[in-house]
Amino acid sequence: MAAEAPGGSPGLAHHFDSYEQQKEAATLGMWLFIVQEILFFGGLFFAYALFRWKFPVAFNHASRHLDVTLGTFNTAVLIGSSLTVALAVRSAQLAKPRRIVGYLLGTAALGLVFLGVKAYEYHHKWVEHLVPGPDFRFDGPGAENARIFFSLYFGMTGLHALHMVVGIGILLFLLRPAWQGKYTPENHNMIEGFGLYWHFVDIIWIFLFPLLYLAGRHHQL
Amino acid sequence: MSTNGHPVSSVRTLVAVFLSLMVLTALTTGIAFVNLGAGSTAVALAIAIAKASLVVWFFMNVRFNTRLIPVVIVGGLFFLLVLFVETFADYFSRGWYGHGR
Numbered sequence: 001m002a003a004e005a006p007g008g009s010p011g012l013a014h015h016f017d018s019y020e021q022q023k024e025a026a027t028l029g030m031w032l033f034i035v036q037e038i039l040f041f042g043g044l045f046f047a048y049a050l051f052r053w054k055f056p057v058a059f060n061h062a063s064r065h066l067d068v069t070l071g072t073f074n075t076a077v078l079i080g081s082s083l084t085v086a087l088a089v090r091s092a093q094l095a096k097p098r099r100i101v102g103y104l105l106g107t108a109a110l111g112l113v114f115l116g117v118k119a120y121e122y123h124h125k126w127v128e129h130l131v132p133g134p135d136f137r138f139d140g141p142g143a144e145n146a147r148i149f150f151s152l153y154f155g156m157t158g159l160h161a162l163h164m165v166v167g168i169g170i171l172l173f174l175l176r177p178a179w180q181g182k183y184t185p186e187n188h189n190m191i192e193g194f195g196l197y198w199h200f201v202d203i204i205w206i207f208l209f210p211l212l213y214l215a216g217r218h219h220q221l
Numbered sequence: 222m223s224t225n226g227h228p229v230s231s232v233r234t235l236v237a238v239f240l241s242l243m244v245l246t247a248l249t250t251g252i253a254f255v256n257l258g259a260g261s262t263a264v265a266l267a268i269a270i271a272k273a274s275l276v277v278w279f280f281m282n283v284r285f286n287t288r289l290i291p292v293v294i295v296g297g298l299f300f301l302l303v304l305f306v307e308t309f310a311d312y313f314s315r316g317w318y319g320h321g322r
Binding site for chain 2: 024027028031032034035036038039042043046049050053068072075076079080082083085086087089090093094185192195196199200202203206207209210211214215217218219
């Protein structure tokens, strides 16, 4: 925590003139971080687009090995966690510290449900020999290209899951100060920043879900 | 609604956005099983963009931010566009002059 300005403005760092300016700087910094994260994931999305363009048949077949029901369920869970984070931010704006903690815990719980389902899916793929590696087996057209699909599937969802693990880790550090009422309507940039990060992770999944799970569902195979 | 002059989203708005996102999720899953040919991916991406826009505008409170934040977002997306367009321009045009593929 930076030194406070004299004259009793709790949480206002001395190099800012006002809470307003401090919040603007925090929001801007967070968005710059998110924008570079979009470009970071963008490389993987490009790789997906390129290989799907090159090997559409293999990608359509490989995609059908993913579980649409679990994918849809997890999408709903993650959207629910976005709602709880938005409500946590709202509680901070309205100076309701107990509710911030409640909504953050709800967010963590939903995040863990998502990761649990993901772990179950990963295990299922392992059992089915769909994890790229020496045991990879795929009956269908373009097995070698299906391997590329599954490499992208594990790479993209794995990186996404890692972001969620990091998010839940950050969330845990917010619980104590939230409970102690450190986040005021004037200064709750930690909650806002965490919220922006969590929503960003949700948005990545909003794109991963149709691209990975729903590609090729409409084809008669 | 606002506190100290700061705008705050109402619970009603946040829940309405949540429900819209749920409906769009059901829609994208349902429509994936309808044969739209090459249009399937376009529809899936259009729905995903609509969902992401709802999250950015309402959940991430960009509607309450100064104009600077949308400029940063659009600026970032522009470079994502550069990444896709320029790299695909390379792959699409390989072999046009009889070599390189």
